[in-house]
Amino acid sequence: CTPNTKNQETRKRPNILLIVADDLGYADLGSFGGDIDTPNLDELARKGIRFSRFHASPFCATSRAMFLTGNDNHIAGMGVQGLTADTVGYEGHLTDRIVPFPAVLKKSGYSTFMSGKWHLGLRPEDNPHQKGFEHSFVLVESSSNHYSSKGIWKKNPISPYTEDGVETTWNEGDYSTDVYTDKLISYISESKEENRPFFGFAAYTSPHWPLQVDEKYWKKYEGRYDDGYEVLKEKRFESLKKAWMIPENAVLPPSHPRVKAWDSLSPEEQKKEARKMELYSGMVDNLDYNIGRLITHLKEIGEYENTLIVFMSDNGAAAEDFYYNDGVGPFLRERYTDNYEDMGKVNSYIAYGPQWAEAGSSPFKYYKGFTTEGGMNVPMIISGPGVANQGSINDSFFTLLDLAPTFYEVSETTYPNDWNGKEVKPLLGASLLPVLTGEAQFIHSEDYVFGMEHGGDAMLRKGKWKILNVDYPFQIENFALYDLSTDLAEQVDLKDQNPEKYQEMLAEWEKWSQNVGVILPTPRSQKSDE
């Protein structure tokens, strides 16, 4: 075992850099067939493997709870994002039923740090500082202004930030993604000085709403989206096929009923809609620029070749638009404007809604929040030492539960049976290393079961089969059955044609949901985080 002392690392184990974009759509990146300029991510794609069927959870906090622990969101304590209840599985923070992998890596001698969004509990004892991160500069809650600490949630008019567990303030006018990158660069430099391998978590808050970014990043997209969101969705559907991200016989799913036809909008409305997407693309452009800064820094200090870089989105493209809703809307409308002239600036609150989110999640059904593929099938790229088949695309089924086991293997550490004297639940995923080294194309057998439940929205996957339930309130008979090998867009319910398979999948659901502790109807929140 490597000694837990600084400056004593004898043989350098690889660094691990996990970069998570917030609400990035599947169809945005250049290397996935999208139209936004992402040269730095494209370089990672050329040097690494793109995963076309990688699945996150449909929401931000549940995804973070899952990939940081290698376990189910209920087991981790995050049954429903933003809900805090005195009920096992729904505590609203990471519990002692699991161990976040940064804690184990830190104990083994890794320098562990993160910068960006936490969203796994507001209390001091829930802070990343207590969960295995030696250094952290974080937005503690779910979302924030990108230029200011002027909050977007009524309960926190000033957005809460901490550095190494201590409350800190935002330097007004600084831009989120730039600041988070500066911090990461300083933490990476420190680990280099100490000659320790690092695990770094770049928990970016971009391109999450409110859509804010400097004109220098969005101006070049001006005019690109003037034909509207339906056209963009179709264009991307075709370009994703050309990029081999979806099969030639894929079908484009119809839009969610919330999406208004582009042609029904007035010219003024269309102008504003187009600017939303220009801003979104500008944010992704800036995100890519900052990822380039990280890559350049790693190269400059001679650590690029020894760093496993994992890039992913935390869930599908986001359709939320709280500015116009009854709950948070009045607070937002008091503090922010949605004027065309101010769009993208510090005083502006703009989200791009289900209409553009569907262009982001083209070719899948729906978007963030749903257990459909549009909510969960996200882009992932892995590059770094030992990664074979550079530039290839892997189409096998993987999930965010597979990341922690991969990181344990790469860092030559093991997940413990107990932690701080308490027995912990076993890991659920499997290491991706055989895929990264080119020994295997897949790690999950046809019998592997992956389930996901969030507030009654549910899915379970076994081999090519998926049961999906997005009807409210949850009732087991509302599950539909899809064959994802022929129906990526989840359009043809096969439950009547395959009653045996359907019953088998329902039995798997019963077993799985009991094992992980799903409670339906969802327990009521004692305290909301949002």
Ligand SMILES: O=[N+]([O-])c1ccc(OS(=O)(=O)O)cc1
């Ligand atoms: O419903 N909310 O309150 C809510 C939804 C999404 C959200 O963004 S997320 O990135 O944290 O999922 C924040 C709050």
